[in-house]
Amino acid sequence: MNRPHLRVADVLRSHWPEHVRRHPVEPQVRKVMGHLRDCRSAALGGHLHRCDHCGSEIPVYNSCRDRHCPTCQTVRKQQWVEHRQAELLPVPYFHVVFTLPHQLNSLVRANPARLLCELFGVVAWVLQRFAADPQWKLGGQLGFLAVLHTWTQKLLLHYHVHCLVPGGAWNADTGTWRSANRHYLFGKQALASAFQARFIARLKTLRRRNRLRYDGPATTLASDADWNIWIDSLWATPWIVYPKVTAQTSTHALDYLGRYTHRVALSDHRLRALQGDAVTFDWRDRADGNMLKQMTLPAQDFIARFLLHILPSGFAKVRAYGWLAGRNKTATLAAIRQVLKVAPPPPTSDRESTPDRVLRLTGVDITRCPRCKTGHLVYDRCLPPSRAGP
16 A cells, blocks of 8 residues: 555645634634644654664654544544444345435535434435335335545535445344345435435424524525525425445445545545645546546635535444444344344454554555665654644
8 A cells, every 4th residue: 555645734734824814713623624734743743663674763653543534544444344344244235325415505514413413314214214114025124334425526515425234124023134125225216205305304393493503605594585495496406315236245345335434525645736825636527437637726725625524523424223223233133143044253353463453454564664675663762742833
């Protein structure tokens, strides 16, 4: 795995102070961006290592471990995937994506925690309702994982939830499992219509209970007349739900979801250049055959777009539902495996050292000397943090 020559942290170190001078910054956003800027730098401290072959002294700085940080996600993603192995079943898995129309962007920006929680809740309600509906021949409860993404390839707002759904439903009353069609879960248009109706109903309820804010671009929605016109536009807009089979094996399905769980708005590997006040990055144009293109933005515009995707403090962007959630998860999984006549997965060990784990998960030997490429790094002493900047 090659390390990127340019990181989001490099952009922040050069241009974040100017952004702070120009714009008011919420404490949560300032905290997150400080983490990203300081990640793997002297600001967070670290350790000095010495090569046992060439004698070179190599500082190894601490990671910020912030969930928004492009640099910190690879190992965390692989660890998450490993921990989910015990939840896999030998059935087909479906990838279902629920997308909010862009007319909702301004209201979600004004009410991020509340409306993104509503998005998760509506997605879960729709899927479980379909699983219980005799029309779809499952007659039980789903157990699935859902992951929130908020971006387009150009770093603009695009709220959508990715769901990984095992192809079957569990009926706790009868202790039975009913498998779904291997190539078809639920009707695409039926899902979209139910998603639209339920979310709009929830919006109306929240407004009636005075639970919504109308800040920034959402100010006009405070007016009843404008609100009603806006609601009509939501009804007139096609809502998008996209279901498809991910893989015919559970392991492949989990690896597939792993691509989404710890993804951030823009990875370091997509950055191409930082020249003066201009940032260039790769993006894929879905409307042009998924062609890889490049976009150049002023650094302040790039930062402003990146900030759109900072989540509220404590907000869970990966959630489990149905029999994959709650205190009965282990017992329910055991019961389902018994019905499916499959053995439980072997227990995992948490005794692996960090260098061994990184090597196994990424193929990178972090103990290898980067200078001579022969020796190994041996701990010498601690390097204290040297924090600075806003």
